[in-house]
Amino acid sequence: MADARPFHWEYHPEQPAPEAFRIEGGRPLVGTVHVSGAKNAALKLLAAAVLTGERCRFENMPEIEDVRVMAEVLTDLGVVVDHPAQGVYEVAAGDVDWKFVPLEAAAKMRASFILLGPLLSRFGNVIISNPGGDRIGRRPVNLHVDAMRALGAEVAYRNGYYFAQAPGRLRGGEVTFPFVTVMGTENAMLAACLAEGTTTIRPAAQEPEVDDLMRFLVDMGAELERPQPDTIVVHGKRRLRGATHIVVPDRIETGTFLVAAAVTGGRLTLENAACGHVGALLEVFAKAGVPVACGAHSIEVDATGLRPGDLRAVDIETAPYPALATDLQPNLCVLLTQAAGTSHVHEAIFEDRLEWLSELRKLGASVDIVDAHHAAIHGPARLRGAETSIGDLRAGASLILAALAAEGTSLIHGAHHVQRGYENIDHKFQQLGARITRSADPA
């Protein structure tokens, strides 16, 4: 039964206390590091558990802020979320009191919009905040909404909220996107699992995290397949069951550690890493001249033999998987500061992902920001410690990388952005010999 808890205005009212990283750079990173489970799989898996009333269990979950936020959002809906051990979450969505995802959830984490599909298809209605609302910048979800409509849902938009209804049951249909969208594909897939009839999603995202979600859904009893790389077909079922799942390794964290070794002249072994998921990144490494060796579940990178100027400039362009991930673009920009010559960067997915390069300049990088989608990086640059500010998750990890490569001490404000998506990043780097601490921001 629905209780009368005031959920909305109590939702995580406190802001995270400001924290900063202090890094003494210029030390080669050496050792072995364990890659955590993928953030971009974990969040969708938690949402998928809402498709059944039975208990689901997830192992190798990253211990990151975004996962905690998603767990809180689910708890506020009345879902039971247990965290019995490090890296293990259990979700039981037998009783769901509210089919309402408030603005506070969307403001903290855009990925909360992934609850649209599962809540709508299981319960037939949901009210969910638009993460593209004026208060938190332009982040469109129109393709998610169009996908729900293609499955027979009625969706109205009022006062920053989508009111979605599917009287009876969603109906399978053709979901055709104008271009690839990762969460749009996932939302459509999650909704289609309990719809009546068959759904075809095209072009479907091919990211390893989408396939990880598909594997979990199949274990829940869903019927879905990928007959062609860019097509997913879902045959709807009346109900799904609980299942257990081990989260795929995080390929973005994998890339971050590979770049860390390369720019510090270090030698690292990454455990629980999937070479097959970072193919486009490894092509850039090969062109730049960074030696990498792939194992079955590990990757070794050895940059100890590289001298300043040995690395070669490489032009990079982001695109949907299997091409180069936009989430790895900022990390690679740090690598390219150390490459001899000019590297051209084309960020084709997002319009705001090159702005952080002005922070990278403060550390001595020679960068021209040509426009919202293009930049040029001239190297090799001698990086020096500096005071900088993190504006978002991926830029944050990249500023850490630059500070690790730089001579001298850096103070990096906005550490909480990195906590969103990297498990214990300061601790992991410390284990590899880095001098990095995170503490209350003195600013």
Ligand code: UD1
């Ligand atoms: C996901 C990842 C994010 C990654 C991105 C691209 C998660 C939680 N996040 O985000 O880390 O950077 O894929 O690989 O998995 N778009 C629209 N309308 C929509 C949806 C998207 O115009 O309704 C646009 C976006 O503005 C962007 C492009 O489509 O330009 C691709 O975005 P999309 O693949 O949807 O990114 P996300 O799934 O949000």
